[in-house]
Amino acid sequence: MKLHHVPFSRSFRVLWLLEELGLECEIVPYSIRDGSLRDPAFLAISPAGRVPALETGKEVLCESGAILQHLCEMYPEAELAPVPGDVARARYLELMGYAETMASLIENLNMQHIFLRDPRQASPVVIKLITSRLGAALAGLETRLGEREYLLDSGFSAADVMLGFNLFAAPYYVKLDPFEALVAYCDRLAARPAYQSARAKDGKQDIYSRDFYPVPEA
Numbered sequence: 001m002k003l004h005h006v007p008f009s010r011s012f013r014v015l016w017l018l019e020e021l022g023l024e025c026e027i028v029p030y031s032i033r034d035g036s037l038r039d040p041a042f043l044a045i046s047p048a049g050r051v052p053a054l055e056t057g058k059e060v061l062c063e064s065g066a067i068l069q070h071l072c073e074m075y076p077e078a079e080l081a082p083v084p085g086d087v088a089r090a091r092y093l094e095l096m097g098y099a100e101t102m103a104s105l106i107e108n109l110n111m112q113h114i115f116l117r118d119p120r121q122a123s124p125v126v127i128k129l130i131t132s133r134l135g136a137a138l139a140g141l142e143t144r145l146g147e148r149e150y151l152l153d154s155g156f157s158a159a160d161v162m163l164g165f166n167l168f169a170a171p172y173y174v175k176l177d178p179f180e181a182l183v184a185y186c187d188r189l190a191a192r193p194a195y196q197s198a199r200a201k202d203g204k205q206d207i208y209s210r211d212f213y214p215v216p217e218a
């Protein structure tokens, strides 16, 4: 398999799940800054110019949630996704979708704080609104996690990979300290050997140059 990958982006979810499954893949690295995601050769692989894109040997797949789900179905013995009919399935599907609700907020904040060519075009009002929505999404996750070790009662799953990835990016915009369950959960995720080997393969991120981006004064 071949993973088209930007360090510290959603393609990390695929890298991490592959490690959880003990599967090898070749990593093709890109930068989000150098135009390589708009290169016609990459657009032929990923028409929207987004990562992840995974070449499985049979087909090319985009969309991190779909890729994770597909891999879980290809390797059911790993039990990383509740199968149809399992009582945990509905919550699992909800959490997989929730992860993208949250990731799209982070992506919008990345755009406002970091990627606008002219930073004067950023809108403090929009940043305030999106940051508050991200805080609300984190609060919802804190409630879901409660006393649980992982998001599903059945234990670690691909939903933890989807949402866990977000939790390492969200603190650039919202401090996690008030979310005690999430802070402990992040520590648990970071201690997983598969997470650590995925981080070792991830590459150096060139998205964030500061530890925290506060909401600017309106």
Ligand SMILES: N[C@@H](CCC(=O)N[C@@H](CS)C(=O)NCC(=O)O)C(=O)O
Residues within 6 Å of the ligand: 006, 009, 010, 011, 032, 037, 049, 050, 051, 052, 062, 063, 064, 065, 100
């Ligand atoms: N819903 C898609 C979103 C993919 C996506 O937007 N990836 C970002 C990186 S996190 C990207 O490739 N951005 C490049 C761009 O927008 O130019 C997924 O989960 O794979």
